[in-house]
Amino acid sequence: MKNLRAVLIEDEPSGMENLRWKLQQECPEIEIVAECSSGKEAIRAIRRFLPDVLFLDILLGDMTGFDVLKAIRHPSFEVIFTTSYDEYALQAIKNSAVDYLLKPIDIDELLEAVAKVRTKFIQLGKTETPTAIPSTIGFPIATGQQFIKLEQVIYGEAKDNVASLFLTDKKEVKLTKSLGWLEEHLAEYGFCRVHHSYIINFGHLKEYIRNEGGFVVMSNGKALSISRRRKDAFLNSLERYNIS
Numbered sequence: 001m002k003n004l005r006a007v008l009i010e011d012e013p014s015g016m017e018n019l020r021w022k023l024q025q026e027c028p029e030i031e032i033v034a035e036c037s038s039g040k041e042a043i044r045a046i047r048r049f050l051p052d053v054l055f056l057d058i059l060l061g062d063m064t065g066f067d068v069l070k071a072i073r074h075p076s077f078e079v080i081f082t083t084s085y086d087e088y089a090l091q092a093i094k095n096s097a098v099d100y101l102l103k104p105i106d107i108d109e110l111l112e113a114v115a116k117v118r119t120k121f122i123q124l125g126k127t128e129t130p131t132a133i134p135s136t137i138g139f140p141i142a143t144g145q146q147f148i149k150l151e152q153v154i155y156g157e158a159k160d161n162v163a164s165l166f167l168t169d170k171k172e173v174k175l176t177k178s179l180g181w182l183e184e185h186l187a188e189y190g191f192c193r194v195h196h197s198y199i200i201n202f203g204h205l206k207e208y209i210r211n212e213g214g215f216v217v218m219s220n221g222k223a224l225s226i227s228r229r230r231k232d233a234f235l236n237s238l239e240r241y242n243i244s
Contacts, residue, residue: 003031004052004117009042009068010035010082011060019055019082019105026107027114039063043071044203048190051077053098053117058083069095078117137185139165140176148173150189154218156182156199166220168204192237194226208238 006023010016016035023030030053034045039060046054046068056065056079065081081092084103092100098120099113138145152167158179165173175182183193190202194216204219214226214234226234 003029004114004121005033005049006030006053006055007034007036007042007045007049007051007077008032008055009039009060009065010055010057011037012057013037015057015082015103022105022107022110023055026111029118030114037061039065039068039071042068046072046077048203052121053078053080053114055080055082057081058085058088058092066091066095078120080113080117139173141173142176146173150186150201151203153191153201154204154220155201155222155224156186156191158197163199166222168220170220192234194224194230194234196227198224200224202237 008016008019008023010019016037020032020035023032033049033051036042036045037060039062042054042056042060045051054077056068058065058081060068065083069075069079078098079092079095081088081097081100082103082105083100086102089100098116099109101109101113135151136147136149138147148165148167152169154166154168156163156165156179159174161178163175163177163179163182165175167173179193179197179199182191182199186199187193191199192202193199200216200218205216206219206221207217209215209217209223213228213231215223216226217223
């Protein structure tokens, strides 16, 4: 059977470190694809990585674990709650949790919970490995290819019939392909064309300002216009990343 892709959601650094260590040491079938310290971060990670299982703390800094589950409209994952409080067990059952582990997490109980998830996936026939979202992509440049982590790309801009990427390290990378090529290759990875001149990474979207067309403010402070003809598509895409 394929590895189980997991998102760990824990707002205490020591709790995250402990859970990660136990999974890495005792559960080789668990592949950790994201670690989140807040509810909002967790929702974005779930929508991006489409995990098989959540290890979900209940009391997070900005919301509860139950709020996180409510924000996911069509969940396809299993949930293992990890918490210091036993009074939420009934609510966890109502949310179809596979297991409810009290901290400090016992190794045998952790192994049993993971085995339950694995059994459910076998029963449901979920044995195929999903297409993983690549962390790095090779982009065509004049001298060949430049390999860039997608999380470093803030936005792309059309310049002189080709596209330039603007990165978190303030570098600009000029490509030999058009913005349309970027749109075609990056749309499934959380990027959205908002204007004939711009494509943005939702992971770096800081603010959306409404007006006739509207504009977005990116994590580097750059304000980019949204064209009126692309606004509906932008809002539809944005809905997937909204918390409410």
